[in-house]
Amino acid sequence: MCQRAIANIDISKEYDESMGSNDVHYQSFARMADFFGRDMQAHRHDQFFQMHFLDTGQIELQLDDHRYSVQAPLFVLTPPSVPHAFITESDSDGHVLTVREELVWPLLEVLYPGTREAFGLPGICLSLADKPNELAALKHYWQLIERESTEQLAGCEHTLVLLAQAVFTLLLRNAKLDDHAATGMRGELKLFQRFTLLIDNHFHQHWTVPDYACELHITESRLTDICRRFANRPPKRLIFDRQLREAKRLLLFSDNAVNEIA
Numbered sequence: 001m002c003q004r005a006i007a008n009i010d011i012s013k014e015y016d017e018s019m020g021s022n023d024v025h026y027q028s029f030a031r032m033a034d035f036f037g038r039d040m041q042a043h044r045h046d047q048f049f050q051m052h053f054l055d056t057g058q059i060e061l062q063l064d065d066h067r068y069s070v071q072a073p074l075f076v077l078t079p080p081s082v083p084h085a086f087i088t089e090s091d092s093d094g095h096v097l098t099v100r101e102e103l104v105w106p107l108l109e110v111l112y113p114g115t116r117e118a119f120g121l122p123g124i125c126l127s128l129a130d131k132p133n134e135l136a137a138l139k140h141y142w143q144l145i146e147r148e149s150t151e152q153l154a155g156c157e158h159t160l161v162l163l164a165q166a167v168f169t170l171l172l173r174n175a176k177l178d179d180h181a182a183t184g185m186r187g188e189l190k191l192f193q194r195f196t197l198l199i200d201n202h203f204h205q206h207w208t209v210p211d212y213a214c215e216l217h218i219t220e221s222r223l224t225d226i227c228r229r230f231a232n233r234p235p236k237r238l239i240f241d242r243q244l245r246e247a248k249r250l251l252l253f254s255d256n257a258v259n260e261i262a
Contacts, residue, residue: 006083007043011098019149024164025098026149029054031089032096045078047196050096050103051168052076053138057092061085063123070127073135075171077124084123095142099164102200104214107169120200121193123254124175127204134170141167190214195223197233203242209235250260 011025020026029052042062052059054072061068061076072092078084080101105108108121128134145163148156198212212235213223220235227235 008046009043020160023100024121024160026145027096029094029096039087041084042083043084044081046081047101048098050078050098054092054094054098060087061125068125073128082123105197111172192226199239199242
């Protein structure tokens with residue numbers, strides 16, 4: 001029997017009401033649910049971390065191969081390409097923050113220095129019912145994020161990045177990776193996450209696909225298979241996409257000549 005492919009949802013392309021920037025997308029949970037529905041079938045978000053925070057209601061969640069039934073307040077962290085599905089009722093509301101992965105990986109390296117745990121970061125669902133200080137801080141952060149996402153303020157894109165990183169840091173502090181064994185993370189997904197992190201660290205050096213495969217201790221063909229499975233693109237395309245994003249940023253925010261950027 002043919003297994004149905006897990007849909008990759010690019011929020012910036014498939015959801016017109018997303019607020020924020022190209023790297024940080026924000027919307028209330030209720031508004032997202034109005035668009036996508038309360039019964040979300042299995043899907044993933046290539047190249048993005050996603051944070052769902054619910055302050056009311058309950059969620060029935062399938063996160064990779066783990067099932068959760070949790071009452072708000074809670075948060076769900078979904079790393080890039082990790083499959084997830086969930087059901088909520090009409091009383092469930094909160095916030096959804098979708099952040100490009102290269103803005104989050106450095107936070108994990110700071111929170112877990114000298115370890116390889118970050119490479120196999122599993123999806124996480126945690127109650128915050130016993131964390132009143134975190135809830136008070138988050139209430140303030142969400143108000144700031146909504147303001148920066150909706151008003152055309154000077155430096156809003158930069159401020160959004162800092163606020164999003166603050167929210168991820170605050171919540172990740174409460175999720176000890178030792179308590180969330182990565183048994184649900186397939187070995188190939190770990191390799192894919194490591195590959196995307198390597199791209200972010202080395203695309204300036206113009207590494208080739210064989211360079212990345214060698215660093216990961218796998219063959220080029222296996223790397224290609226992994227990338228097509230989790231991103232539906234070959235590794236060369238993923239490398240090029242990262243270089244292209246950097247070139248666009250330099251064109252917008254630097255004084256470098258076009259030929260220097262090229």
